[in-house]
Amino acid sequence: MALDTVTTATQNPDTKQPFAELGLKDDEYARIKTILGRRPTSSELAMYSVMWSEHCSYKSSKVHLKQFGEKAVKSDALLVGIGENAGVVDIGQNYAITFKIESHNHPSFIEPYQGAATGVGGIVRDILTMGARPIAVMDPLRFGLADAPDTRRVLPGIVAGIGGYGNCLGLPNIGGEIVFDETYAGNPLVNALCVGVMKHEDIKLATAHGTGNLVVLFGAKTGGDGIGGVSVLASETFNAAKPTKRPSVQVGDPFAEKVLIECCLEIFKADLVIGIQDLGGAGLSCATSELASAGSGGMQINLEKVPLRDPSLSPEEILMSESQERMCAIVAPEKIKHFMAICKKWDVTATVIGEVTSGDRLHITFNGELIVDVPPRTVAHDGPVYNRPIKKPAYVDELAKSIFEVPLPTAPDEVKAAVLKLIASPNIADKSWVTSQYDKYVQGNTVLAQPEDSGLIRIDEETHLGVAVSTDANARWSYLDPYEGAKLALAESCRNIATSGAKPLAVTNCLNFGSPEDPGVMWQFAETVRGLADAALELGLPITGGNVSFYNQTGSVAILPTPVIGVLGVIQDVRKRTPMGIPEADLDLYVIGKYNSNLSGSEWAYLHGEIGNAAPVADLDMEKRLVNFLLDGQPIFESAHDVSNGGLAATLVEAVLKNQVGARVDLNDVANALFSETPGRVLVAIKSSATNEIVNLAGKYQIPIYKIGTTGGSDLEINEAVISIAELSKAHTETFPKLFG
Amino acid sequence: MSFRVGVVTFPGSLDDRDAARAVEMAGGTAVPLFHASDDLKEVQAVVLPGGFSYGDYLRCGAIARFAPIMNSIVTAANHGFPVLGICNGFQVLCESHLLPGALTRNSNLHFLCRDQKLKIENTNTIWTNGFKPGQEILIPLKNGEGSFQCDDETLNMLESQGRVIARYLDFDPNGSRNLIAGISNERGNVVGLMPHPEHAIESLTGPSTDGLTFFTSVLHQLVGR
Numbered sequence: 001m002a003l004d005t006v007t008t009a010t011q012n013p014d015t016k017q018p019f020a021e022l023g024l025k026d027d028e029y030a031r032i033k034t035i036l037g038r039r040p041t042s043s044e045l046a047m048y049s050v051m052w053s054e055h056c057s058y059k060s061s062k063v064h065l066k067q068f069g070e071k072a073v074k075s076d077a078l079l080v081g082i083g084e085n086a087g088v089v090d091i092g093q094n095y096a097i098t099f100k101i102e103s104h105n106h107p108s109f110i111e112p113y114q115g116a117a118t119g120v121g122g123i124v125r126d127i128l129t130m131g132a133r134p135i136a137v138m139d140p141l142r143f144g145l146a147d148a149p150d151t152r153r154v155l156p157g158i159v160a161g162i163g164g165y166g167n168c169l170g171l172p173n174i175g176g177e178i179v180f181d182e183t184y185a186g187n188p189l190v191n192a193l194c195v196g197v198m199k200h201e202d203i204k205l206a207t208a209h210g211t212g213n214l215v216v217l218f219g220a221k222t223g224g225d226g227i228g229g230v231s232v233l234a235s236e237t238f239n240a241a242k243p244t245k246r247p248s249v250q251v252g253d254p255f256a257e258k259v260l261i262e263c264c265l266e267i268f269k270a271d272l273v274i275g276i277q278d279l280g281g282a283g284l285s286c287a288t289s290e291l292a293s294a295g296s297g298g299m300q301i302n303l304e305k306v307p308l309r310d311p312s313l314s315p316e317e318i319l320m321s322e323s324q325e326r327m328c329a330i331v332a333p334e335k336i337k338h339f340m341a342i343c344k345k346w347d348v349t350a351t352v353i354g355e356v357t358s359g360d361r362l363h364i365t366f367n368g369e370l371i372v373d374v375p376p377r378t379v380a381h382d383g384p385v386y387n388r389p390i391k392k393p394a395y396v397d398e399l400a401k402s403i404f405e406v407p408l409p410t411a412p413d414e415v416k417a418a419v420l421k422l423i424a425s426p427n428i429a430d431k432s433w434v435t436s437q438y439d440k441y442v443q444g445n446t447v448l449a450q451p452e453d454s455g456l457i458r459i460d461e462e463t464h465l466g467v468a469v470s471t472d473a474n475a476r477w478s479y480l481d482p483y484e485g486a487k488l489a490l491a492e493s494c495r496n497i498a499t500s501g502a503k504p505l506a507v508t509n510c511l512n513f514g515s516p517e518d519p520g521v522m523w524q525f526a527e528t529v530r531g532l533a534d535a536a537l538e539l540g541l542p543i544t545g546g547n548v549s550f551y552n553q554t555g556s557v558a559i560l561p562t563p564v565i566g567v568l569g570v571i572q573d574v575r576k577r578t579p580m581g582i583p584e585a586d587l588d589l590y591v592i593g594k595y596n597s598n599l600s601g602s603e604w605a606y607l608h609g610e611i612g613n614a615a616p617v618a619d620l621d622m623e624k625r626l627v628n629f630l631l632d633g634q635p636i637f638e639s640a641h642d643v644s645n646g647g648l649a650a651t652l653v654e655a656v657l658k659n660q661v662g663a664r665v666d667l668n669d670v671a672n673a674l675f676s677e678t679p680g681r682v683l684v685a686i687k688s689s690a691t692n693e694i695v696n697l698a699g700k701y702q703i704p705i706y707k708i709g710t711t712g713g714s715d716l717e718i719n720e721a722v723i724s725i726a727e728l729s730k731a732h733t734e735t736f737p738k739l740f741g
Numbered sequence: 742m743s744f745r746v747g748v749v750t751f752p753g754s755l756d757d758r759d760a761a762r763a764v765e766m767a768g769g770t771a772v773p774l775f776h777a778s779d780d781l782k783e784v785q786a787v788v789l790p791g792g793f794s795y796g797d798y799l800r801c802g803a804i805a806r807f808a809p810i811m812n813s814i815v816t817a818a819n820h821g822f823p824v825l826g827i828c829n830g831f832q833v834l835c836e837s838h839l840l841p842g843a844l845t846r847n848s849n850l851h852f853l854c855r856d857q858k859l860k861i862e863n864t865n866t867i868w869t870n871g872f873k874p875g876q877e878i879l880i881p882l883k884n885g886e887g888s889f890q891c892d893d894e895t896l897n898m899l900e901s902q903g904r905v906i907a908r909y910l911d912f913d914p915n916g917s918r919n920l921i922a923g924i925s926n927e928r929g930n931v932v933g934l935m936p937h938p939e940h941a942i943e944s945l946t947g948p949s950t951d952g953l954t955f956f957t958s959v960l961h962q963l964v965g966r
Contacts, residue, residue: 163852167883168793170755255796259752345777347752437852441881441940441947442791444759458946461762575945 003315004042006370013039022049028384035378043364043371046316047379050282051289054550057383060516061548064526067533068543075542077505080203085126085278086196087544088203089506091570093465096200098130101140101193101471101510101566103549107249108190112157116190117165117252118226121324123194124169125278128261129327131204131268132196135443136457137166139176139192140471140510140564144185146426146739151180154188156740161252162192163437168254169261172446173438174455177471177564180426181606186554191510191564195469197459202268207275208295208330211358215288215301216336218343218350219260219279219326223309226250226283226322256325263346264327272331272339279326285319285379287328288354292362292376295330299376301354301364315366330356386516393520399480399613406599406608408671412720415670418604419716419723422675423653424731425607426739428646430657433736447574451654453496453642458574466574468502470567474645475560476601477615482524486531486563487618488679492644493567494539495623498630499640499682501577502569507536509546509565514558516550524561525550532563538620541567578634580641581658585712587638588688589663590705591648592698593626593681594619597672603646604675616679622703623680629701630682636690643681649674651683653728656716660725664717665709674718685711744963746956747774747784749814749830751805755792756827756939763939764788767956776808786823786867786959787814789830791883791937801844801886802832811837823867823959824931828884831923831933840924840933841899842891847884848916856948857882857936858910859922863903866929871958878907878951880941882914882922887935889917889924899924906932 002008009015019029022045032040032048040048054060069082079096080088086100104119120137127134139162144151166173171194208215226249267273275295277287284306292299303315313321331339336352343350357363362379364372409418422428431451440449447466448456454470472493478485494504511528514521536543552559571577582589599605600612630640643651648667656663667673686694698705709717716723746764748771750757761771772784776794781787794805805811811833818824818839826834834840847853858879861872872878891899896918899905907923915935923934938952 160851167852167885168753168755168796170792253796255753255793255798258755258793258796262752436854439852439854439883441854441883441937442755442759444756444762444940444942444946446946 003366003369003371006041006373009041010038015039017045019045019049023053024049028052031384036374041371043315043319044374046320047285047289047372050285050320051379052383056282056286058548059384060386060388060550061525062385063387064529067529071533071537072542073537073540078542078544082545085129085206087506087508088130089544089568091467091505093460093463094200095459095465096198096203097195097467097568098127098132099193099195099469099566099568100126100508100545101191101564102547103510103512104190104192105187105512105549105552108158109154109188111249112154113161114249114251116158116161118250118324119190119192120162120165121252121257122280123192124171124257125280127194127196128264129204129206129276129278130196131202132198133265134171134194134196134261136174136195136455137171137193138174138455138469138471140473141176141178142184142189142562143180144188145182146180148185150185152740158188158190159434159437165252165254167439169258170442172440172442172449174440174446174449174457175470176450178431178434181475181560183557183559187552187559189512189552189562193469193471193566195467204268204273204276206277206290206294208291208299208356209274210332211297211356212333213274213356214331214333214336214352215299215354216329216331216339216350217306217326217353218329218348220253220256220323221307221309221349222318222321223323224313224317224321227317227320250322250324252324259346259348260325260327263343263348266342267339270338270342272335273329274332275330277328279328281322283319283321283323289362289376289379291328291330293380295356298357298359298361298363299354300357303364303366305351305353307349307351315371388516388522389519390523390526391519392523402613404605404610404612406605406610410671415718415721416723419649419674420727420731422604422607422646422649423728424735425603426735427603428650429735430733431736432733433740447577448500448579452580453499456500456502456571456574456577464573464575466571468497468500468569468571470496471564472496473562473564474601475562476606476611478528478561478563480601480612481615482527482561483531484615484618486528487535487620488616489563489565490532490535490539491618491620491623491679493565494627495682496642497567497569498627499578499642501634502571503631504541504567504569504627506568507541507543507565509563510549511546512549512552512559512562512564514553518558521558528561528563535618535620539624576634578637578640580639580655582639582655582661582663582685582711583659584661587685587711588707589665589709589711590684590686590694590707591681592629592684592703592705594622594704595681596678597669598676598678602675602677619680625701625703626680629697629703633694633697636686636693638685638687640682640684643683644677647675647677652716653732655683656725657729657732661711662713662715662725663709663711664713666719667708670719743770744960745770745772745784747772747781747787749774749776749787749789749810751776751794751808753793753795754790756790756937759939760788760790760827763942763953763956766942767953767960769960774810776810779809779813781813781817785963789824789826789833791828791830794829794833801829802836805833806836815839818931821928821930825868825955826933827937827939828935831935834931834933839931840926841895842889844886845888845890846886847888852885853914854881854883855914857914859907859936860910861907863906863925866906866925866932867962868932868955868958869906870962871954877910879949880936880938880952881948882936884935888915889921891918902927907934
């Protein structure tokens with residue numbers, strides 16, 4: 001095929017172009033023509049199509065997401081905010097932390113291993129790009145029903161992919177979630193979070209400054225994998241009638257990424273880059289246009305210089321390829337020799353592919369012929385913005401009026417059977433089958449990891465400074481009330497951080513939804529964003545960035561609205577963290593926080609085929625006081641564990657099983673007390689000598705506390721129901737190996 | 742003068758900084774050694790750390806054995822120089838023929854990370870002399886290819902010469918022959934161990950501090966010289 005140059009495009013304005021196949025709408029195509037004053041070349045069309053995709057341009061979400069900026073609290077801790085590759089937060093002692101979650105949902109359904117693996121790879125490069133050393137990952141996952149045949153294809157592949165890639169990078173996996181619900185059957189969610197650390201002065205940005213500075217592409221060679229990953233794959237609903245999208249999935253090489261990490265960190269240390277951007281979704285199209293758009297000048301790229309794995313690739317394919325493990329840096333000419341020497345040391349291929357120019361255009365040539373001539377901002381930042389129709393779905397009010405009933409056990413043997421049933425259910429069961437496939441020890445700084453309430457990493461071995469990270473979502477509450485659901489998810493994530501002994505500092509998010517073209521889904525989304533923005537404001541926490549994944553929908557079945565909220569916390573002395581497991585006998589057990597009987601959205605209701613009728617209303621003022629209670633009371637807590645999914649029953653069992661120390665509790669209205677998931681509660685164990693202190697704390701922070709029992713023995717005794725630790729352990733741990741081998 | 746222990750970094754090494762931390766915590770000085778150089782920098786012992794050297798897309802350790810640093814290490818090891826290979830390092834030692842046998846995929850074909858009980862079987866090596874005979878220890882195990890395999894003749898030789906230095910206890914994590922977790926060469930200066938002692942050196946970040954004894958053992962031996 002002849003090269004479609006700018007000259008050809010001008011001379012042949014009526015050539016038919018496959019814009020619809022590339023995911024562009026009629027009006028979007030018309031708009032590109034208006035911007036350029038002519039039809040785009042096929043290379044330009046390729047660039048606009050990937051960069052204006054839902055995945056890259058946030059065109060349906062932008063109008064809502066701006067609330068995160070508008071409502072934000074002024075925070076001195078926020079060093080880099082929304083808009084860069086990842087937000088950066090000051091944690092003191094001149095350390096800065098960057099963290100972010102991204103989705104890799106669609107690729108992981110098509111090709112579970114590679115989809116999940118490259119999801120880890122992508123988020124790690126985002127963190128690296130900020131100038132940070134990646135120090136931990138977490139993976140919130142959602143699947144269809146645990147015993148569905150396709151879940152047995154998807155789950156083991158995704159878990160192996162996350163482990164295969166993350167383990168090979170040397171990043172401890174410190175937490176995450178695994179939740180099953182039938183709405184995820186055709187749309188499993190693979191969200192990947194990465195945390196990185198750097199010194200304040202090491203922060204890097206994605207920008208191209210200084211005429212004559214060089215554009216260097218380094219890392220893996222470019223191949224034909226992942227072409228159209230963001231546009232064709234992540235920005236459309238799945239449709240069984242259409243051809244397979246497997247070729248659009250990227251293929252990962254974790255070894256290449258590991259050496260790229262070490263190479264980049266050495267380059268950063270020597271202060272050799274002006275700006276840097278990773279190549280992820282939309283590949284070179286994204287990196288060149290974003291660097292140029294954020295910079296002060298233009299950019300000239302010689303596309304034929306890009307090292308190729310497959311020499312038959314066309315310029316359009318080179319621009320759209322999402323081959324992994326690649327980075328693009330802006331380097332001053334006098335530093336290029338040193339830069340190249342470091343790349344050579346790590347056997348990383350590096351090529352100068354262009355330079356920063358004095359103009360305001362992004363020019364791309366192929367063997368001397370001009371094939372792209374665009375204002376970079378129109379590609380990278382000024383994409384289309386949609387104000388999609390919003391309509392509250394009828395189900396919300398219908399459910400709110402409905403009455404639901406679930407069995408409530410009362411007799412001791414009924415209570416025992418109910419507890420064993422709950423803890424063996426896939427959503428509550430022990431997840432070691434999954435987490436033991438992840439390395440949690442590498443780097444030697446992991447203080448807490450799954451199944452603890454939050455992952456906790458030591459940052460400084462001398463001062464004992466550390467950070468905690470937690471991710472949470474309760475999609476059933478979000479389905480019943482997306483506004484409250486988002487607030488509750490943020491509150492829970494903060495509570496998890498404080499339960500481990502750290503102070504919540506900043507928020508990130510990954511918003512997973514169905515099709516934005518469905519007004520009901522768009523309502524769920526709008527309400528979620530409003531809830532999250534309001535909650536962050538009320539809790540006084542900055543939102544540092546986030547990710548939106550739409551089109552998690554097969555046909556007319558959308559996933560439950562799933563806003564995964566990540567919170568970062570700081571702990572001054574990691575040695576003082578509070579673990580979840582009851583450490584010894586003869587401690588007093590308390591539930592901290594107000595209790596209301598409420599089974600709506602609970603695991604117990606779900607086990608009986610009910611979703612409930614109304615989500616709890618988040619009491620953020622109380623949640624704030626609870627966080628302070630937990631931080632203040634930390635010295636007297638021997639253990640602490642959040643009450644959430646599965647209610648107090650699950651919390652008690654997990655606290656007992658961790659160190660195999662039993663407990664005896666007395667509960668009124670036993671079934672509701674065990675299975676209600678009333679938010680804002682934590683189970684703590686204290687020495688009886690600390691009774692006065694906990695009572696004083698309760699008064700100081702106006703938080704109700706309930707003494708429910710004591711620790712010790714080899715059983716969990718709930719009123720007259722006696723369940724041995726052996727029985728609990730068997731029920732809790734057998735489920736996953738039985739399901740997945 | 743403090744005692745210098747080299748820690749080798751191959752491309753893809755992951756636990757090199759952890760091994761260095763363990764050396765320092767045991768009282769030694771950790772000296773970074775890079776795969777591309779054959780300079781041992783006057784160290785008195787070497788640790789080959791865990792990881793995925795060169796990605797381990799071929800047999801684990803099969804490429805690392807050809808690194809320039811390995812030439813120097815093999816030569817020195819054959820003259821009694823102390824070498825500890827952990828996980829990937831153990832695989833490299835087998836590929837380099839400093840130790841017999843091979844590490845193959847775990848019997849259940851999954852990567853496995855767990856706190857593993859071990860029984861120390863031989864306390865006469867440079868790396869295990871600080872343990873009590875038969876001592877039970879708890880240290881992390883984390884690998885995808887940790888199943889130790891060899892022919893019957895080699896197995897008999899290893900057992901009869903007391904060269905099995907540690908065995909898995911209570912749980913068979915990977916299908917290793919005779920539950921072997923670690924072995925030594927005939928002289929006892931080269932030890933390969935699948936579990937990770939460098940991740941059990943402080944109670945804050947590991948399941949125990951049992952791993953530290955591997956590193957203090959070699960230092961005591963060196964002090965005694």
